[in-house]
Amino acid sequence: MKKWHYAIVFVALLFVMFPMDQANATPKFELGTLLEQEVKTIEGSPFYLDYQDGATRLHDVERQTVVPIDYNGNLTADRSHDEEGSYGDFYTFKPSLDGESFMATHHRTGDMIHVNRDGSTRTFSPPFDTESIRLITYDASRDIMLWENKGSKQLVTxxxxxxxKWERTLSDREQVILATNANELVVADTYSDVLLHLNPDTGEIIETIKMPNTVTAVFAEPTTDHLLLEGVSDLHVYDWKQRTITTLDLKNQSFYEIESFTYHNGTYYAMTEFDYLLTIDLATKTLNKLRLDSFNSRLDYKLLHGGYLLRNDQRLLAAERAHLIPGQLYTSPKATKPSGAGNTWLGESYQLMATVVTIDRVYHEIPVADLGSDAExxxxxxxxxxxxxxxxxxxSFSYALRFGNLTSNRVTLNPVTKVPLQIETSFDNGPVGDIVGTTAPNMTVYVTCENNKYASCDGSVTADETGRFTFSRGILWGNxxxxVWVADNATYNQATTASVKQTFQMNEPTDTNIAEVLSETAMEGVTIRTxxxxxxxxxxxxxxxxxxxREVQADASGVAKLTEYNRDKPMYYRVIYRILDTNSQYANLYVSTDYPVPDVTWTKPPKTxxxxxxxxxNGTLSPLLAVARNGRDESAKRxxxxxxxxxxKGPLWEGQTIRLIASFRPELSKTFEQKVTSDAPKTLSIKDVLVTSSTSTFTVLKDTPxxxxxxxxxxxISYTEVGxxxxxxxxxxxxxxxxxxxxGSKKKRTTYKVPTASLTSFAPSDEVSTWKGKTLxxxxxTVKAGTKVIGRTKANSTGSYQVKFARQRAGTKLIFEAKVGVARDAKSATVKAGVRPTVSTGTIRSTTKSIAVRTNVSYGTVTIYNGKTLVAKKTITSTSTNVSIKPQKRGSKLTIKVVTPANRSGQTVKSVL
Incomplete structure (x- = not known):
């Protein structure tokens, strides 16, 4: 082919690849350029190849040039695959870092062709056995080529x-990257996590840079000498010149394995597996992810240098406008003078519209006419x-819309007769119970809601002959x-007669505290105070x-019983209510428990x-109250x-824990407990002390507990409670x-000294009327016979006393009491019968002037008779009494007689010697 033929072809291709209208204005969507045929890309370069009229052509998307390659064969031939791998006469490509050429290597023979940007070629002979050699990268302008000898595992320059020039060992975990703008190369060792900077002329290590220990793969961007370091779940960018590593903020995004990396107009782009495009901004250290085949259309994308994407090997797109690539297409008519959306109305004017959904899932509605020549x-x-x-x-009519590579579904439109719809219900106060309105007679009214929060609000109702309707539900609630619309078909867009759809925004109530809730359980029912x-x-x-x-009315105190227990109805339910005759909003509560938690309070704290x-x-039901003391059940009561x-069961003690559990069921219980405390004693007084010679009995007034x-x-000391x-x-x-x-721990004391005393007994008989002894x-x-005081006296300072009282009969009970302050000496005695006196004397002589009369009693009167003549008489105060007499004649017989106060007597007769 002549050179001028190629020039004509080049000019023609420019008009195909880059239309004139793109030079004048930026379209709203990124449709790209449809190439004449599927092409072959050269990864890592702005080149792609096609084959036409027996010649392989080289396209440069950066320079916007197309030249034929001076080669008789087809460099774009595709490989074939079978179970054993790839086969056929196809080539693999490796671009020069200077962007001026690339190397084509025949897959089967290993023959290499060096292709320049102007299309000129020369055969290149590899310096090694082609079966064990692989070209890693090269730079034609610097005359340097890097090879991997797979047999000896060597890097060869x-x-x-x-x-x-030099060789070095190359492991499977090392990647080799040659700098474009510096006389260096890097060996990225993902095993040792280092970047080794080498001199490309000698292979000597210039510097070692530590990488993050998560890096598993390294990708080079040759125009800026930046490396993309891919980690397990992180991503970093290495600046070759500055020797710095920037960690990107992934914004909690995950990504698949990276396949290519490039730079254009200040932005880095990376393509991952499953066609995700990563956009990297080093200034903000951020990364954004965009799925190119977001609608699963089985599209294949390749990333080219110069900021281009190639889709399905035939459509060229700008990477920076990738988010504007159309992914789905819909079409519909739009009224030119809207009188109500939702349907196509008979007799009205419409314009065809397109809805373009870009791959970032943004919906764009635009008139078809504004899409230009790309739409049909x-x-x-x-x-x-x-x-x-x-x-x-x-x-009626139908049509479809084609835009770029997309074609909408075919749309069939039918004219619809419009009928009126008037809604009288206000939604200003939020939820409503009924929707009331008017429409054409006997038409069906449909209602839909975004959510059926408490009741099923989707449904329909038929208007009466006058057109009035009431759509009633339990409640229409929620934000x-x-x-609401009217139609003669349940499917709105299939109706022949319908109204305009009317929408109403209903908000949540702003004030549901319209009344005090007194009860809200199944057994109690719902009661409010208003x-x-x-x-x-x-x-x-x-x-x-x-x-x-239903409607209920509050009583005179404002109490309204909204619901009651009904065994025939579900136990749990929702209650929606509002106060009529006001602007009250609906209040809402859910009855979810059968019994309330009992409202029980202490009336006083527990005390010792x-x-x-x-x-x-405070309630109407009868919960069970259980009482426990220190964890042990004590008692229970309804x-x-x-x-x-x-x-x-017994009195409380300080420090004990009293727990009360009031409940209808274990999960509906109120538990409260208190420690038993003590009040300080208030009362402590000694009212009486009964003293004996060995004990004292105290009468003490104290607090009951x-x-x-x-x-x-x-x-x-121990004590005995005797009363x-x-x-x-x-x-x-x-x-x-x-x-x-x-x-408890609270105490009060008083001290009392028992009087010092020697206490004697009290044992009167019917013979005595005086008692002497020792007391307090x-x-x-005092001496009492029953309640009558029969004797009274006062003891002296040593406690001695002598009390006189009338002689008492035997069997009489006498009470002796001596009292000073609160101290008492108290005794009781039963009067005993006296003994019969016995009488004895000594020898009586004629000269005796005093007779010693001995007796067994210390009371009474002794008389001495000589015959009938009274010799002497004397009162007895002891058991031995001396009685004075005149001397009596010898031989006289004296009768000595003792008579007690109780008239008991004893006598003896003595002869005078």
Whole structure:
């Protein structure tokens, strides 16, 4: 082919690859350029090849040139594959780093052809056995070639004539990259995690740079001498010149294995497996990911130098506009003078529109006319005016749209008769129960919601003969859009008669605290407190389709019973209510428990000595209250509304833990506990001390829960409780006793000294009317017969006393009491019968002037008779009494007689000697 023929071809190709309109304006979408045929790319360069008219042509996308290659064969032949691998007469390519040439290597023979940018070629003879050699990279302008000897596992550096400069061992974990703008090469060792900078002339190591230990692969960008370091889950960029590593912010994005890496206009691009395009901005250290085949259209992309993408080997696209590549296409009409969207109305004017979905999944709606020559309406059953206008839509038609490589589905449009729809319900206050409105008579009204939050709100209703309708549901609720329309077909776009779809934005209620909720359980029902006598609309929802609507009225105190327990209805339900005759919004609550948590409170804290626990229950049901003391069950009782007293097994002690559990079920319980505490004793007084010679009995007034201790000489002593508030301790008179009242750890003391005294007994008989003895010093002594005081006296300072009283009959009970302060000496005795006196004397002589009368009693009167003559008479005060007499004649017989006060007598007769 002549050179001028090639020139004509070149000019023609420029118009195919780069249309004139692209030079004047940037299109909205990236359609790229459709090449004449599938092409072969040369990875790592701006070149691609095609084959036409018996010649292989070289295309340079950066310089926008096309030249034929001076070679009789077809360098673009594709390889074939079978189970054993690739075969056929195909070539692999390796570009020169200076961008002026590339090397083509025959897959089977290993023959190499050096191709220059102007299309000239020369045969290149490899310096080694072609079966064991692989060209890694080369730079023709610097006459340096890097080879891998796969047999000896050596890196070999030669010139273009095959003269070896130096060799070095090369492992499987090392990659070799030759710098474009510096006289260096790098060996990337992903095993040792280092970058080895080498002198390409000698192979000497210039510098070692540490890499992150996650790097598994390295990719070179030759125009800027940057390396992309791919890690397991991270990504880094190495600046060859600055010797710096930049870690990219992946924004929690993951990516597949990288396949290629390039640079264009300040941005780095990388292509990964499964056709993800990574855009890397080193200034911000960020990475963005875009899937090129986002709609799974089985498209294949290759990344070319110069910022180009090649799709399916035939369409050339700009990488920086990749997000504007169309991925899906839809078409529809749009009213030129909208009177209501949603359908195509009879008699109205429409313009054809396109919806282009780019691969970043952004939807672009645009008139078909604005897509320019790249768009074409196909298979249309009618004609259109300029701008693809339908001036009056009076009959059905269909069409499809083609744009770039995309063709929309065929669209069939039918004119629809429009009917009115008037909605009277206001959505201003949020949720509504019914939708009320008017339309054409007997038409079907459809309602859809974005979500059926509490009730199934999607459905339909038929208007009556006047056109009125009420669409009733349990409740329409939620922050959502509600759509209402009328149609003669359940599928809106298949209707022949319909209304414009009307949408209403319904928000969540802004104020649902419209009343005080008093109860909200299944067994109690729902009760609220609002204004007196207020009317309340109640919606009770058992399921999305099972609900009840009613109106209740509050009583004079404002209490309204919204629901009650019904064994025939579901246990759990939702209640929606609002106060009528106001602008009240709907309030919402869900009855999810059968019983409430009992509302129980202590009426007073537990104290030491308590034998009961008192609580107050605020409710209408009867929960069980269990009482535990220190973890052990104590008692239980069903509560009644109001105050409840629970008896305990015994009095409480300070420090014990009392736990109350009020419940209907274990999961519906209220547990509260308190420690038992003590109040300080308030009352401690000694009212009486009954003293004996070996014990004292104290009468002590104290607080009911208090316990007493009696302490002598600093040590507690035992005591016996002998009666109410009476305690006997073994102490002798004159002992100081500390009486201690104790409630828990709180104490109160008082000290009392028992009077010092010698106490004698009290044992009167019916013969005596005087009693002498020892008792409490300075005590007032009384003797009682029953309640009658029969004798009274006062003991002296040593406790001696003599009390007189009327002689008592035998069997009479007498009480002796001596009292000073709170101390008492008290005794009781039963009067005993006296003994019959015995009488004896000594020898009586005629000269005797005094007779010693001995008797067994110390009381009574002794008389002495000589015959009938009274000789002497004397009162007895002891058992031996001397009686004075005049001397009596010898031989006289004297009768000596003792008579007691009780008239008991004894006598003896003595002869005078």
């Amino acid at each position: 030669t010139d273009s004539d095959g003269v070896t 309406v196909v298979d249309a059953t009618r004609s259109f005016e300029d701008g693809y206008i339908v001036p009056s839509f009076d009959e 959502q859009t509600i759509t 204004k007196p006598n207020a009317r309340v609309e109640v919606r009770q929802l058992f399921s999305p389709t099972n609900y009840e609507v 000595g308590d034998t009961t626990v008192t609580v107050h229950y 509560l009644v509304p109001g105050t409840n007293v629970i008896a305990l 208090a316990y007493l201790n009696f302490i002598v000489n600093g040590k507690p 109410k508030d009476r305690y006997r301790v073994s102490v002798k008179p004159g002992t100081s006793v500390v009486v201690e009242s104790m409630i 010093p300075n005590a007032t002594v």
